[in-house]
Amino acid sequence: MSSSQKKILLVDDDRLTLQLFCRALSDQGFHCFPASSAQEALIILKSELPDIILSDYHMPIFDGFMFRRRILNDKRLKNIPFVFLTSFTNTELMQRGLEMEAVDYIDKETPVNVVVSKLNNILHTIRKQHEKSIYEIRVAAEALNLRSVPAQPPQVSEYYINFLYQSFENYPGGDFIDFIEIEDKYTFVILGDVMGKKWGAWFFSFNFLSYIRSAVRLCVFDGDFSTASILQKINKVILMDPVLGDVLSTLSLLMLEHTTGKVHYSGAGDLPIIWYKAKDQSCEQLSSDGLLLGVRQDGGYDERIIKLESGDQLIMVSDGMIDFEEEGSKKTDYELFFEKMRNKLGQHTSFTQIKNETFSTEKSKELIDDCSLIFIEKN
Secondary structure, eight states, rough: OTSSSSEEEEEOOOOHHHHHHHHHHHHHHEEEEEESSHHHHHHHTTTTOSSSSEESSSSSSSOOOHHHHHHHHHHHTTTTTTTEESSSSHHHHHHHHHHOOOOEEEEETEEEHHHHHHHHHHHHHHHHHHHHHHHHHHHHHHHHTTOSSSSSSSOOTTEEEEEEEOOOOOOHHHHHHEEEETTEEEEEEEEEEEESSSHHHHHHHHHHHHHHHHHHHHHHHHTTTHHHHHHHHHHHHHOOOTTGGGOOEEEEEEEEEEOOOEEEEEEEEEOOEEEEETTEEEEEEEEEOOBTTSSSSOOOOOEEEEEOTOOOOEEEEEEEGGGGEEEEEEEEOOHHHHHHHHOOOTTTTTHHHHHHHSSSSHHTOOOOOOEEEEEEEEE
16 A cells, blocks of 8 residues: 555445445545444554544444544544445434534435545545644744754764754654754764654654753763763653653764764664764664663663764664555564665765655655654764
């Protein structure tokens, strides 16, 4: 199934109707999940999130209204557009369904091509409303200078630093990136991912960034340049925060020493960093044992110190970079990503090749999560 296909859950105890609509919708580019009962539909919804649900309401034992009530009581499912399909035009029943936030009713006698058009129009209208909301919030965020990703990478004479970022479906997401330069001697590189989706994760990313920026500057002011120590202090403050205490986040924290080429690295539940060594043209994975921020007081953060030589490269990524969709299911494969990057590193055009491989127009359509990548090369 293509990630651009619209997914629809069809629920009807009449198998002939189910088959008819499923075939017609499939011909029009929908990926259909047919269910002959509400119980079967709920099982499908445990592993699939359709773009829209079309359900009969006149079903034995577990009717469409009971099914709709179950949907509304599930935070994961409640915002999926819901349309009732019926062979009855009882005004009282229609009113009852609309009061349960169904977006429309469709009569079974309606020609199938008209049903398809109505469903497409519903999805188009919802998408346009989402785009309008995204635009309005983005304008407000920019006016307030609220950014979870910088406008430009830093210019550090001893290093080439750049980054790639793409939010899922253009919604602001939970990934955050930052660079903090200290007295032309050190540059802190920050990559995090707040657990959650879309608006909620995006909102919390600012809170995390605020604590991280403050902790870095306060620790440096006190002469503490240990990335592990800084991570531990960030973690403690987050756990004491009444809002963030129940929110988890990954974090990769690097400190680059400008003159020596030394890199200090600590991580909190993050993915391994890829280190390309120019001297022997090899790649290594740098891992950290630290727990996600917000899990417990002692995060177990360690610190690795490496020395970059001329031509050495580092890649930091969020987990969206290793996620992909296969046969309608989400897959995660870090080793596959590692092998792809290994073939791109060690060249003058490494960053451009990585960008073309992972952030091309076609590849962006296949994303299933926020994606972030930071590239560092020692000059």
